[in-house]
Amino acid sequence: MEEQKSSISKTKKFKLWLDSHFQQYKRVWRLLKKPTTQEFKLISKVTAIGLLVIGAMGFLFSLIIKIALGGLFK
Numbered sequence: 001m002e003e004q005k006s007s008i009s010k011t012k013k014f015k016l017w018l019d020s021h022f023q024q025y026k027r028v029w030r031l032l033k034k035p036t037t038q039e040f041k042l043i044s045k046v047t048a049i050g051l052l053v054i055g056a057m058g059f060l061f062s063l064i065i066k067i068a069l070g071g072l073f074k
Contacts, residue, residue: 035043
């Protein structure tokens with residue numbers, strides 16, 4: 001009997017949790033809008049610049065490490 005109560009309690013808790021999150025998701029979905037062409041282009045440019053900067057940093061770090069370690073093993 002006790003096991004049945006706990007499973008019902010867990011089921012109710014899960015349903016409340018699910019309903020709560022579903023309401024939050026619905027609220028966010030209502031606020032969303034499709035970006036304008038200008039917004040989309042700006043977001044794309046910023047993303048591309050970020051990727052290039054991070055890639056350049058990684059390349060420079062690897063170059064520095066190769067030069068530093070390359071001098072040790074000659």
